[in-house]
Amino acid sequence: MIAPARNASRLTLVAMLVAGPVAAAQDAALLKDMTAVIMLLGLPCDQVVSARQQADHSHLAACRNGMRYRVFVNAEGRVVAQRQ
Amino acid sequence: MGAPPLVVAPSEPMAVDPALLRAVPQRLPAVESPAAAMPETPPLVATQPTAPHNPERITAAAKPAPKPAVLLVVVARPLEAPLDVAALKIRLRDTHAIGVFTKLALRNQMDDLLKQFRSHYQGEQKTSVATLRQPYDRLILKVLALVQDGDPSLAHTIAGSREELWNILADPEQFKSII
Numbered sequence: 001m002i003a004p005a006r007n008a009s010r011l012t013l014v015a016m017l018v019a020g021p022v023a024a025a026q027d028a029a030l031l032k033d034m035t036a037v038i039m040l041l042g043l044p045c046d047q048v049v050s051a052r053q054q055a056d057h058s059h060l061a062a063c064r065n066g067m068r069y070r071v072f073v074n075a076e077g078r079v080v081a082q083r084q
Numbered sequence: 085m086g087a088p089p090l091v092v093a094p095s096e097p098m099a100v101d102p103a104l105l106r107a108v109p110q111r112l113p114a115v116e117s118p119a120a121a122m123p124e125t126p127p128l129v130a131t132q133p134t135a136p137h138n139p140e141r142i143t144a145a146a147k148p149a150p151k152p153a154v155l156l157v158v159v160a161r162p163l164e165a166p167l168d169v170a171a172l173k174i175r176l177r178d179t180h181a182i183g184v185f186t187k188l189a190l191r192n193q194m195d196d197l198l199k200q201f202r203s204h205y206q207g208e209q210k211t212s213v214a215t216l217r218q219p220y221d222r223l224i225l226k227v228l229a230l231v232q233d234g235d236p237s238l239a240h241t242i243a244g245s246r247e248e249l250w251n252i253l254a255d256p257e258q259f260k261s262i263i
Contacts, residue, residue: 033183036230040189059185071185079189 027051034061038069041081045069060084167248169262172241176227181234190230193223205256213254220250 034048038061045063052060058072061081068084177187200216203209224246232239252258 029183033185036182036186037189040186040193040226040230073185073188077188078192079185 030059034059034069034071035063037071037079038063038081041079043067043069043081043083167245167252169249169252172245175238175241176231179231179235179238181231181238186230190227193226197223201253201259205259216253217250220253224249 030051031048034051035045038045038048045061045065045067047064048061049064050062054060054070056072058070061069061071063069069081070084071079071081074080176190182190197216197219200209200219201213204211204213204216209215224242228239228242231242252262
């Protein structure tokens with residue numbers, strides 16, 4: 001009875017080890033994307049340090065300089081960054 | 085530098101040194117680029133100027149002195165394929181150098197620029213198409229700055245196609261073909 005539990009915990013540990021770097025890479029790509037978009041829109045943001053997807057599929061991006069933006073695609077298909 | 089040597093039309097047929105003619109074709113590679121095509125000029129010929137400078141002989145000449153042919157050294161370039169705008173669009177769409185939101189934002193800005201061109205050709209703008217050059221250059225620079233690190237090949241293609249893209253946009257007929 002103990003063996004299956006150990007196996008499960010080992011499998012969980014391995015999954016976390018593998019998923020960790022992949023998730024980090026995706027996060028880095030998202031941060032880079034958010035930074036590029038905000039700068040492309042001409043808004044002040046030196047670098048996005050965190051980005052969180054909201055329930056409405058928009059992203060909340062926090063910049064190193066303290067600015068926060070909600071980035072989303074509006075009904076006309078335009079990318080918009082609203083300062084929060 | 086001194087004045088160029090005076091070339092005087094000889095009264096008798098010219099004697100051309102065959103060695104010069106033989107050497108010329110080897111030094112001149114084939115010119116393939118239409119941009120480098122030049123009108124045919126006579127081969128460079130050696131002339132033996134007369135010892136004294138005789139203005140009377142010059143003025144008496146019925147024909148003007150033949151212009152010395154200019155020997156052009158043309159660097160052969162491979163034929164450049166015409167710009168494939170559709171293929172470039174696909175490359176930009178599929179590149180991993182920029183994320184989804186950035187691609188969408190770039191597309192928005194490209195659409196805005198194309199809209200300005202369209203309104204210009206429809207006569208809604210009084211200014212010339214040259215006024216759109218600056219916004220065009222700015223957009224190209226933005227794209228290059230975004231892709232140059234992650235996709236240098238694409239950045240190189242875009243940089244090299246910059247003038248050709250502008251020529252397409254600035255020509256009403258070609259503009260219609262890409263829209």
